[in-house]
Amino acid sequence: MSTMLQRMKERVQARTPQFERDYSIHAFWNLKFGSSSTFRLLPFNDPFSQGFWTEKVMLPMQFTDPNDPTKIIKFLAPCREMYDRSNKCPVLVPVRELYAEAKELKNTGNTKEAKKLEGIAGFHWKKPTFYYQGFVIKSGMAEDETPENPIRVFPFNKQIHGKIYSSVFENEEDPYETLPCGEFTMDDVTALLGDDEVDMSIFDGYNFIVKKNQQGEYAEWVSGSQWTKSQTPLTDEQLAALAQYGLHDLTLRLPARPSDDQYEVLAEMMNISVQRQLTGAEGVWNPEWEELGFKPLRQRGDKGNAAPASTPAKSEGSTTKIADEGEGTGDALSRLKAKRGKAAPAPEETVEETVDEAVTEVADEAESPAEVAAAAADETVPEKAGATGVSDLAAKIKSRVSKGKQTA
Numbered sequence: 001m002s003t004m005l006q007r008m009k010e011r012v013q014a015r016t017p018q019f020e021r022d023y024s025i026h027a028f029w030n031l032k033f034g035s036s037s038t039f040r041l042l043p044f045n046d047p048f049s050q051g052f053w054t055e056k057v058m059l060p061m062q063f064t065d066p067n068d069p070t071k072i073i074k075f076l077a078p079c080r081e082m083y084d085r086s087n088k089c090p091v092l093v094p095v096r097e098l099y100a101e102a103k104e105l106k107n108t109g110n111t112k113e114a115k116k117l118e119g120i121a122g123f124h125w126k127k128p129t130f131y132y133q134g135f136v137i138k139s140g141m142a143e144d145e146t147p148e149n150p151i152r153v154f155p156f157n158k159q160i161h162g163k164i165y166s167s168v169f170e171n172e173e174d175p176y177e178t179l180p181c182g183e184f185t186m187d188d189v190t191a192l193l194g195d196d197e198v199d200m201s202i203f204d205g206y207n208f209i210v211k212k213n214q215q216g217e218y219a220e221w222v223s224g225s226q227w228t229k230s231q232t233p234l235t236d237e238q239l240a241a242l243a244q245y246g247l248h249d250l251t252l253r254l255p256a257r258p259s260d261d262q263y264e265v266l267a268e269m270m271n272i273s274v275q276r277q278l279t280g281a282e283g284v285w286n287p288e289w290e291e292l293g294f295k296p297l298r299q300r301g302d303k304g305n306a307a308p309a310s311t312p313a314k315s316e317g318s319t320t321k322i323a324d325e326g327e328g329t330g331d332a333l334s335r336l337k338a339k340r341g342k343a344a345p346a347p348e349e350t351v352e353e354t355v356d357e358a359v360t361e362v363a364d365e366a367e368s369p370a371e372v373a374a375a376a377a378d379e380t381v382p383e384k385a386g387a388t389g390v391s392d393l394a395a396k397i398k399s400r401v402s403k404g405k406q407t408a
Contacts, residue, residue: 022355023147024248026136026154028210029219029358035140036211036224039154040238041164041181042134044250048083052181053161054131054250057082059091059266060124061273063285063296073285074297075273077266078255079126091266094274095124120277124270129355130161131250134181135238137207149245150238153253155355159221160210167227180206180227182234189242203234265292 028037043052058076065071080089088096098121105114132154156164168176182205192198211224234242258266269289276283285296 022153023145024149024151024153025355026139026152027143027355027358028154028156028160028212031140031210031212033212033214033219036209037136037140038138038207038209038228039132039152040135040137040205040207040232040234041132041154042151042242042247043179043181043183043185044133044247045185046250048251051165052132052179053156053164054253055082056129056131056254057126058129059089059270060127061269062123063269063273063276063283066284066287069282075269075285075294076127076297077269077294078258080257080263081126082254083257090263091270092124092126093267094271095121098274098278117278120274123277124274128158128161130156130158131253132156132164133248133250135241150241151245151248153248153250154210155253156210157221160225163222163225164208180208186242186246189239192239193243200233203239204231205234206231262292262294265289265294269294 026037026039031037041052044054046052046054049055057079059079061075061077063073063075065073077091079091080087098117102114102117102121105111105117133151134154135150136152168180182203184202188198188202192200207228209224209226209228210221213220213224272281272283275281290296
């Protein structure tokens with residue numbers, strides 16, 4: 001029997017893709033309550049965020065498992081605004097309509113129904129992950145394994161990113177004359193090691209402390225997270241690591257941009273997911289979506305951490321127009337399949353998808369539907385960044401924030 005089981009195990013392993021864990025990720029969310037980690041962030045020049053981070057924006061959806069109606073299937077769709085903010089993402093059309101209707105219901109005094117719609121819209125709203133990189137100066141938790149390259153990647157949630165951004169760019173006292181992570185490029189590192197004269201002050205920077213506090217039963221990351229009060233230079237070991245490994249290209253953390261045809265299918269999928277929660281429709285996952293490259297995040301039973309699918313939230317006076325299930329759905333799917341001629345292979349689930357879910361769930365724990373609705377109503381479309389230096393990026397961001405305050 002042991003030989004037979006071994007052969008079965010080998011056959012299963014041969015069919016199952018093997019994944020390597022990405023040890024460059026520092027899983028800060030595993031900190032215990034009251035613990036903290038200290039990081040030295042590095043100045044990555046992101047061409048789109050105009051900052052030293054890269055923003056990944058995903059849109060969550062949920063469907064009923066076609067093989068087991070008691071289970072749900074989760075899926076994350078890449079928001080088109082992550083790649084191009086000149087036009088709004090077509091996948092978010094029904095979500096924005098829900099927010100608009102909720103606003104109308106509030107104006108008529110129907111706050112109960114408005115809150116229900118905001119809850120459904122908030123569940124489907126943009127879930128960002130902000131990728132930073134740097135050195136772990138002090139870790140508040142044990143790690144199974146650390147990589148040879150000490151330059152780590154930090155997928156911060158919205159709470160931590162908001163603390164970093166507001167501290168640097170929205171503080172009226174403006175304590176930072178330069179970016180707190182330093183204002184150097186890899187060319188400066190190369191020049192330094194090549195015995196060229198380099199202004200060493202460009203390598204000075206502040207450490208950032210990420211602290212996990214408890215708020216009720218959830219994690220809270222704002223009150224204890226902060227920049228240190230004094231600057232420190234990069235050590236010889238850190239400079240040597242930069243010279244040896246270079247900076248991570250954080251833009252590679254973004255998923256491949258779907259085609260316009262694929263976004264049509266994603267828009268139909270969002271309609272089905274929204275209707276599942278809005279009207280109590282089945283909202284069954286279509287296996288053909290996987291053939292077109294849309295692989296679900298994971299499959300497990302619904303533990304109540306998402307908006308319910310069985311209780312319709314729509315009132316008699318509700319005016320949001322969502323297509324009936326089956327009506328119009330599948331049109332884009334059929335067109336895309338016909339255009340391709342044959343089904344595309346479905347990409348395998350990656351470690352990054354698991355990271356996305358962990359980080360965004362931590363961030364959303366402290367967010368109420370009303371807060372998400374307010375953020376959705378206060379959307380802005382930043383200008384697309386050009387190829388500028390880090391110092392120029394800081395100036396541009398501060399200028400944009402200043403102009404925003406003047407016009408408010």
